[in-house]
Amino acid sequence: MASPQPRLSTLPKGRLVAIGGVVLLAAYIALFLAVRADAALMERLWFLPGVGVIGAIIANTSGTGGGVVFVPVFNALREWGVMDLQPLQVVGVSMCIQAFGMTMGALRWADRLYHQPAPEPLHALVAPRDFFTVALGVLALSLPSMLLTQRFTDFDQHAVLMGYKAFSILLGIALIASTWTVNLARPERDRIERIDLVVLLLLAVPGGVLTALFSVGVGELVALYLFIRHYPVLLCTGAACLISSVSVIAGAVWHVEAGTIRWEVVLLAGPAAALGGFLARPIALWLGARRLKTLDGSWIVLSACYLLWLNWR
Numbered sequence: 001m002a003s004p005q006p007r008l009s010t011l012p013k014g015r016l017v018a019i020g021g022v023v024l025l026a027a028y029i030a031l032f033l034a035v036r037a038d039a040a041l042m043e044r045l046w047f048l049p050g051v052g053v054i055g056a057i058i059a060n061t062s063g064t065g066g067g068v069v070f071v072p073v074f075n076a077l078r079e080w081g082v083m084d085l086q087p088l089q090v091v092g093v094s095m096c097i098q099a100f101g102m103t104m105g106a107l108r109w110a111d112r113l114y115h116q117p118a119p120e121p122l123h124a125l126v127a128p129r130d131f132f133t134v135a136l137g138v139l140a141l142s143l144p145s146m147l148l149t150q151r152f153t154d155f156d157q158h159a160v161l162m163g164y165k166a167f168s169i170l171l172g173i174a175l176i177a178s179t180w181t182v183n184l185a186r187p188e189r190d191r192i193e194r195i196d197l198v199v200l201l202l203l204a205v206p207g208g209v210l211t212a213l214f215s216v217g218v219g220e221l222v223a224l225y226l227f228i229r230h231y232p233v234l235l236c237t238g239a240a241c242l243i244s245s246v247s248v249i250a251g252a253v254w255h256v257e258a259g260t261i262r263w264e265v266v267l268l269a270g271p272a273a274a275l276g277g278f279l280a281r282p283i284a285l286w287l288g289a290r291r292l293k294t295l296d297g298s299w300i301v302l303s304a305c306y307l308l309w310l311n312w313r
Contacts, residue, residue, distance in 0.1 A: 206221075
């Protein structure tokens with residue numbers, strides 16, 4: 001069994017999260033003072049903080065991005081006549097909420113990266129070099145893809161959603177199956193392999209396109225692939241959270257410029273998502289890799305089936 005690595009950060013444990021939390025709080029205060037919001041509408045949307053907390057916990061335990069939760073929830077609210085958000089508004093609002101939740105989650109996982117305990121049997125330590133190679137390598141291709149898609153490309157969103165969610169169902173089923181068969185008693189991979197990095201880079205461009213269209217995509221693809229390949233939860237979830245965080249912050253800029261944001265939703269759900277992002281890491285570690293992978297795969301499959309059902313009706 002590998003011995004514990006020396007502490008690699010000069011920051012005390014939790015300091016990175018505290019600094020990031022202060023920045024997020026300052027950003028929220030600035031946003032609250034800068035935008036105009038309908039107080040009566042905010043009263044009617046009293047339930048959104050709960051959605052924000054739950055959505056961010058699911059998103060940051062799995063690394064798949066908050067859009068996996070927020071997009072189906074907001075689509076359902078529109079179908080039920082609770083709140084009328086058009087598809088483009090759903091994407092913009094989801095990105096802005098995730099900017100708080102996924103960023104806090106990424107900070108929590110990054111703090112864990114630099115303060116890892118000795119691994120348990122069959123588990124492995126994650127090298128910071130592998131963590132940031134995956135995150136920065138994917139972002140180098142997915143960010144241009146996402147930004148170009150937002151500004152210059154007009155896809156048939158319905159057709160893309162159908163194909164993407166059908167693919168997500170296959171990945172979710174593959175994750176559950178591999179967790180309980182080939183990966184059941186096999187040691188985790190302790191370093192990123194070249195073939196896996198190549199696959200991730202190939203997934204980055206379509207992942208960026210999907211993120212532009214649905215506010216979720218690249219983080220989900222990265223997390224699911226790394227989970228299936230049996231890497232440690234810290235690498236799978238943490239790197240995916242960092243990728244999703246940077247992606248949604250960059251993607252939200254276009255939506256702010258385009259005026260597609262319903263600020264009442266962001267003001268209610270944003271801080272709640274940050275709380276969910278803070279709570280997610282200990283919940284993920286408490287669940288353990290096997291249960292976490294099973295729950296993540298199940299959520300991916302069920303939410304994808306629900307979205308496909310909504311769009312087939």
